Amino acid sequence: MSNPHSATSGTPLVELRDISIAFGGIKAVDHVSVDLHPGEVVGLLGHNGAGKSTLIKCLSGAYKADSGEILINGEKAEISNPRDARHYNIETIYQTLALADNLDAASNLFLGRELVGPGGFLDDAAMEAETRKIMGRLNPNFRKFNVPVSALSGGQRQSVAIARAVYFNAKILIMDEPTAALGPHETQMVAELIQELKKQGLGIFLIEHDIHAVMELCDRAVVMKNGQRVGTVNVNEVTDDDILGMIIMGKKPPQAY
Amino acid sequence: MTQTPHASTDPGLGPVARFLKATEIDTRMLGMVGALLAIWVGFHLYGALVNGNGAFLTPRNLWNLSVQTASVGIMACGMVLIIITRHIDLSVGSVLGFTAMIMGIVQVWILPQSLGLGHPLIWVVTCLVGMVVGTVIGAFHGWLVAYRGIPAFIVTLGGLLIWRGAAYLLAGGETISPVDSTFALLGGGPLGAVGAMGSWIVCAIAVAAILWMNLSSRKARRAHGFPLRPLWAEVTMTALTCGLVIGATLVVNAYPWPKGIVTQYAAANNLTVPPEGLFISHGFAIPLLIMVAVAIGMTVMMGRTRFGRYVYAIGGNPDAAELSGINTRMMTVKIFALMGFLTGLSAIVASARQTSATISLGQLDELYVIAAAVIGGTSLAGGVGKIYGAILGALVMQSLKSGMVLIGFDAAIQNIVVGIVLVLAVYVDILYRKRAK
Numbered sequence: 001m002s003n004p005h006s007a008t009s010g011t012p013l014v015e016l017r018d019i020s021i022a023f024g025g026i027k028a029v030d031h032v033s034v035d036l037h038p039g040e041v042v043g044l045l046g047h048n049g050a051g052k053s054t055l056i057k058c059l060s061g062a063y064k065a066d067s068g069e070i071l072i073n074g075e076k077a078e079i080s081n082p083r084d085a086r087h088y089n090i091e092t093i094y095q096t097l098a099l100a101d102n103l104d105a106a107s108n109l110f111l112g113r114e115l116v117g118p119g120g121f122l123d124d125a126a127m128e129a130e131t132r133k134i135m136g137r138l139n140p141n142f143r144k145f146n147v148p149v150s151a152l153s154g155g156q157r158q159s160v161a162i163a164r165a166v167y168f169n170a171k172i173l174i175m176d177e178p179t180a181a182l183g184p185h186e187t188q189m190v191a192e193l194i195q196e197l198k199k200q201g202l203g204i205f206l207i208e209h210d211i212h213a214v215m216e217l218c219d220r221a222v223v224m225k226n227g228q229r230v231g232t233v234n235v236n237e238v239t240d241d242d243i244l245g246m247i248i249m250g251k252k253p254p255q256a257y
Numbered sequence: 258m259t260q261t262p263h264a265s266t267d268p269g270l271g272p273v274a275r276f277l278k279a280t281e282i283d284t285r286m287l288g289m290v291g292a293l294l295a296i297w298v299g300f301h302l303y304g305a306l307v308n309g310n311g312a313f314l315t316p317r318n319l320w321n322l323s324v325q326t327a328s329v330g331i332m333a334c335g336m337v338l339i340i341i342t343r344h345i346d347l348s349v350g351s352v353l354g355f356t357a358m359i360m361g362i363v364q365v366w367i368l369p370q371s372l373g374l375g376h377p378l379i380w381v382v383t384c385l386v387g388m389v390v391g392t393v394i395g396a397f398h399g400w401l402v403a404y405r406g407i408p409a410f411i412v413t414l415g416g417l418l419i420w421r422g423a424a425y426l427l428a429g430g431e432t433i434s435p436v437d438s439t440f441a442l443l444g445g446g447p448l449g450a451v452g453a454m455g456s457w458i459v460c461a462i463a464v465a466a467i468l469w470m471n472l473s474s475r476k477a478r479r480a481h482g483f484p485l486r487p488l489w490a491e492v493t494m495t496a497l498t499c500g501l502v503i504g505a506t507l508v509v510n511a512y513p514w515p516k517g518i519v520t521q522y523a524a525a526n527n528l529t530v531p532p533e534g535l536f537i538s539h540g541f542a543i544p545l546l547i548m549v550a551v552a553i554g555m556t557v558m559m560g561r562t563r564f565g566r567y568v569y570a571i572g573g574n575p576d577a578a579e580l581s582g583i584n585t586r587m588m589t590v591k592i593f594a595l596m597g598f599l600t601g602l603s604a605i606v607a608s609a610r611q612t613s614a615t616i617s618l619g620q621l622d623e624l625y626v627i628a629a630a631v632i633g634g635t636s637l638a639g640g641v642g643k644i645y646g647a648i649l650g651a652l653v654m655q656s657l658k659s660g661m662v663l664i665g666f667d668a669a670i671q672n673i674v675v676g677i678v679l680v681l682a683v684y685v686d687i688l689y690r691k692r693a694k
């Protein structure tokens with residue numbers, strides 16, 4: 001999307017081109033194109049069922065798009081499962097969190113990428129120590145390191161999912177309503193974290209219903225409705241009412257493209 | 258991974274609760290051990306009072322129990338993984354029968370012709386064939402489940418019929434015997450045991466391993482600054498486990514060879530049997546040692562390797578496991594292949610024990626194996642299960658079965674009791690989990 005209105009230039013970190021995916025007749029995502037640059041936060045907005053989660057799941061490898069292509073750093077990327085996405089340093093916080101309830105925080109954080117010691121045996125102690133470190137930054141009140149995550153509160157579980165996504169030096173971070181279950185203090189910490197990661201040059205897709213958070217954190221916002229892209233705006237060129245108008249009525253303001 | 262915090266002193270708890278907490282004994286396991294002891298003592302007393310002969314708590318019976326438990330116990334270890342990942346395998350009994358039949362044909366009909374009767378390679382080749390056949394069948398089941406999307410219940414229900422039928426076709430329903438004489442040792446019997454000296458060596462190794470494990474885990478906890486168990490609790494637990502091993506050694510060594518075997522053995526080795534007889538201990542039976550080795554290996558695998566971690570993760574949340582980059586389909590194939598491998602191993606033990614491959618070998622084993630895993634705390638809802646639980650479960654099932662035979666219950670009553678116990682065990686499990694929540 002080489003658009004004159006775009007605030008960013010150069011090769012995008014991620015380009016989703018003309019992505020479509022349908023579930024038995026329902027066009028969940030209908031010819032949507034979005035891009036993301038390094039150090040940029042792009043908000044994905046839209047009503048419930050608009051297709052936001054489905055779109056990003058094509059990037060995270062959870063779904064395979066029916067048509068369209070994905071480019072990473074300008075090169076065509078083949079992402080057909082979550083393992084492929086990880087090879088491109090794409091990390092995802094899913095709306096459903098995707099935690100194994102019967103395992104503890106450290107096991108979930110390192111799931112699929114366990115630390116092993118001599119002989120290839122799991123180094124649980126090292127994993128717990130690392131988990132304590134990262135959780136200290138995200139949610140300092142977190143104490144429940146030795147219980148299954150089923151015993152955690154919604155917010156604590158969300159903290160674990162966030163920790164997992166940011167621990168492994170992602171270049172592309174997908175956050176699907178990361179603060180939905182968090183208290184005000186924890187939400188603030190995640191906002192600070194997003195700004196810090198942005199400074200480090202990560203590209204972040206942020207799905208978020210809270211319009212104020214979008215205005216505060218995002219550089220651009222993409223609005224979806226019924227699987228289609230309504231438009232994209234540079235957040236600093238529009239008011240929150242403009243964005244709400246796009247979300248609710250599908251009304252495109254003149255600044256949008 | 259998921260222990261409760263190690264509070265050593267908690268004024269709100271009574272002495273028993275405090276002891277359990279400090280030692281980290283799983284109350285559920287305690288319940289199982291209690292049930293097992295109740296079964297043992299119950300059968301012994303029933304025998305003593307009603308039949309005038311308490312035959313259960315004798316070295317002879319306990320030794321036999323250890324041999325009889327091996328086959329189901331080995332398979333139960335694999336069934337734990339299957340059930341944790343929310344599948345089921347109804348085919349293990351038939352696969353065991355089929356594999357045993359193949360091994361029978363290999364060692365009785367084929368190999369003696371090319372190698373010569375009693376050739377030392379026969380048992381090795383036979384065992385390899387058995388393990389490979391079992392693994393391949395298991396992997397095939399797993400492939401149908403994972404890559405063709407057929408529910409495991411259906412795949413293995415089909416397998417239950419197919420492999421039993423195939424076993425029949427292989428030898429036309431004939432019983433194939435006798436198996437190779439070295440092969441037969443893998444099934445136990447006076448010669449298929451390691452003797453008094455061997456048993457004490459096993460015992461010494463086990464005690465040393467227990468001490469080393471407890472010491473090194475304490476050291477690791479201290480190194481990471483994690484809370485330690487109180488010393489008295491550590492010492493008590495170590496003493497208990499070591500005591501158990503030593504006790505088992507004393508029991509198996511207290512069971513002497515029968516007179517006939519002693520006479521044969523003496524004649525073969527130019528010994529003179531003194532008038533009061535020669536006391537030669539059985540010691541640990543080889544099938545028992547195989548089962549223990551399998552259980553230890555599987556426990557390490559489940560607790561300390563990626564494979565084990567992924568098994569639990571898939572059971573806890575298959576979608577999350579897949580999204581975490583775990584190749585869940587491949588894992589399913591591997592889990593079923595492992596089940597097949599263990600079934601092959603069981604087939605070795607079971608056919609060696611009865612020195613023949615018969616058409617009915619392993620019949621109903623699937624039920625005993627599933628029951629063992631479930632009684633041992635493996636949850637049918639997935640995500641939860643322990644190897645030691647399955648072994649205890651197998652011991653409970655076999656104790657019930659042997660005990661009822663010993664006091665003369667007929668097969669009909671045995672089936673009724675086993676069925677009731679299975680349903681009851683699942684019910685207790687449900688109650689237990691409700692309370693734990």
Ligand SMILES: Nc1ncnc2c1ncn2[C@@H]1O[C@H](COP(=O)(O)OP(=O)(O)OP(=O)(O)O)[C@@H](O)[C@H]1O
Binds near residue numbers: 023046047048051053
């Ligand atoms: N696995 C699936 N099978 C069938 N339909 C699906 C599936 N996933 C999503 N859909 C449908 O696709 C559409 C888009 O869903 P999606 O989850 O992407 O919405 P969303 O924008 O993330 O909504 P929300 O804000 O509620 O999270 C919905 O109509 C939904 O019912």
Ligand SMILES: [Mg+2]
Binds near residue numbers: 052095
């Ligand atoms: Mg969504």
